[in-house]
Every structure is written in structure tokens, then in C-alpha cells.
Amino acid sequence: MIEIDYSTDLYSGTAIDSAVQVYSDYASFELDKTNEAYKVRITKTGEFDEKTIADEFSNYALGATIEERQSEARPAPEPVTGER
Numbered sequence: 001m002i003e004i005d006y007s008t009d010l011y012s013g014t015a016i017d018s019a020v021q022v023y024s025d026y027a028s029f030e031l032d033k034t035n036e037a038y039k040v041r042i043t044k045t046g047e048f049d050e051k052t053i054a055d056e057f058s059n060y061a062l063g064a065t066i067e068e069r070q071s072e073a074r075p076a077p078e079p080v081t082g083e084r
Contacts, residue, residue: 002050005037006061013038015064019057027053 006016016038020029026048030041042057044050 001043002054003041005039012065012068015061018064019061023057
């Protein structure tokens with residue numbers, strides 16, 4: 001088992017949940033949350049070693065967090081008015 005703390009300042013809880021769904025075929029996950037971190041315990045269930053799963057899980061969670069925050073930061077498009 002590998003335990004990793006993901007800072008709540010850096011990672012989105014939604015992204016952590018998405019990563020769990022994506023990698024659930026390769027490992028089992030136990031999740032806890034403190035004020036400072038999402039604690040994730042990873043135990044392999046398949047052929048890949050836990051370090052590889054943890055690395056890929058972390059990359060996915062970070063990428064999903066970035067995508068989520070970028071979409072939140074984009075302004076809504078202005079409505080088109082008038083005729084052209």
C-alpha cells in the first residue's frame with residue numbers, strides 16, 4: 001500500500017474522485033480528507049506495481065484539476081446581438 005497526501009490548496013476533490021474512477025480497475029482506494037489534504041491509500045489489485053499506479057493517478061488528478069480550474073476561469077461568452 002502507498003499513501004499520498006494531495007494538498008487541498010492544489011488539488012480538486014472532484015479531480016481526485018475522477019482519478020479513483022479511472023484507476024479503479026488497477027487498484028483499490030481508501031480516501032480521507034483533512035483540512036489540509038486529501039489522503040489517498042492505494043493498494044494494487046492487478047498486474048501493475050503500486051508506484052506506477054500512484055504516479056499515473058497523481059498525473060491524472062493534477063491534469064483534471066488544471067482542466068477544471070481553467071474552465072472555471074474562462075469568462076462566459078457574450079451573447080451575439082443584432083443582425084449582421
